[in-house]
Amino acid sequence: MSDHKAERRQRILLAAREVFAKEGFRNAEVKTIATLAGVGKATIYKHFDSKEDLLLSVVQADLQAIRDIALTHLVGAGHPLQRFENTCLAIANYLDHNRNFSKVLISEAGEFMPEIQRLHQEVVFANQAFADAFFDAMKSEGALPNIPNQILLNLLMNLTIGTVYSWTLNKEQDLRSEVEQLFDLWKKGTESK
Template identity: 35%
Template sequence: MKRKAWSASHARVQQMADKRERILDAARDRFLAEGFSAASMDRIAEEAGASKMTLYRHFKSKEALFLAAINRDCAQIYAVEEHDPAITREAAAQSLSDFGQTFVMAITEPGVLGLFRMLMGEMARFPELGRLFYDAAPARSIAVIERILSGLLPAAEADMRARAFMHLLMGDTYQRLALGKIDFAQSATDFPAQISLAVELILSGIGKVTPEERP
């Protein structure tokens, strides 16, 4: 007999969701305080008020836990299907601008930035962690941008421009913030102009497209 699935409102489902959040909170704190290699899964479970078995039920490895911790505040930028392909340059500009603002807010959230800095410091010892992070985060952001551009450009060009746009959004402002050259307040002042310029540059050469000309 097939076991009946609980509804999203079931108390047990909510308890599991709350437990997952506590694990992620504890993991973020340990990773930031100790780094990836030193952070103990036993200590994370203890701080979350969970058993080690429960921790591994939610996250199969420390790598998976780290990726979940760094991506928790970025989930809104990976919703590919929520972004329709733009069919005019104007629509693309608006969609890219909206995405850019959401993207920048996510990657500059203090906890996310702290975990990214920690990741860079661990790369020499854990190169696989960097590869997993790329697939779990930047590659998914690029997929969203590519979808927005897919109504205006051939697939190969949409992909190329999507990759460029993501890095234009981050630009020198993100680098200065990540390296401690500027603070969060200054980055918030600088990012709007950077986002606008990124949109302008990435849509350079794209005019209005008729239905017959769409890819």
């Protein structure tokens, strides 16, 4: 894909996220997205098969952005638990910034959840070796129990998804504060050992 096409596709994705967040998926019109992106409606359909495909592409871009945030913060020196906390806080900041889009996913995208889960599993699978190495480092530091990495990943993902779901529905709460509270509890639990 040429740089011009890639830049135009990125503009469309950003506009779609903004319009979906503001108007909801069902009420959003492709024409509105096109206007905001500075392209014609037909151009959107050159890049995306449908409004649903556009939504899933925004979700995929978000999953990739979250993966990039995670890799950036998990790699490096320092105690693994601190790196993990920094990662979770950075992801929380990203999600806080995109809260309205998260609300759209929770409230309107139920029919797309199987496809969203498939996209999520692709990202997880592609990064499994890295996750295993990181979990092993956390286990060696005593920050995680010595249970299989797949079980740990499932537990952490369930905690994360539940936390994000509750945060999305609670208008008063910011995700960063929630993550900070969870890590405070975790640190207290590992200190008492």
